[in-house]
Amino acid sequence: MRWARDVHDIQNFNAVVTEGNVASERVLQKCGFNLEQRIADAYEIRGKLYADLIYKS
Numbered sequence: 001m002r003w004a005r006d007v008h009d010i011q012n013f014n015a016v017v018t019e020g021n022v023a024s025e026r027v028l029q030k031c032g033f034n035l036e037q038r039i040a041d042a043y044e045i046r047g048k049l050y051a052d053l054i055y056k057s
Contacts, residue, residue: 001031001057012056019051033057 004010015033017024025035033055042052 015055015057017053017055019053025053025055028055031057 001013004013013033015028017028019038034057035053036056037054039052039054041049043050
């Protein structure tokens with residue numbers, strides 16, 4: 001992210017993680033991302049609905 005900011009002047013980053021993927025959520029939080037939105041029933045796999053969590057830095 002530092003390279004993208006320094007070289008390309010990109011200031012905002014978004015990340016999407018499936019709710020329940022705790023390890024990925026922790027990584028995002030440690031990298032300075034904050035939970036901005038929860039999208040319920042974002043997609044379906046084998047008849048089960050999953051939510052997406054939108055993180056922003």
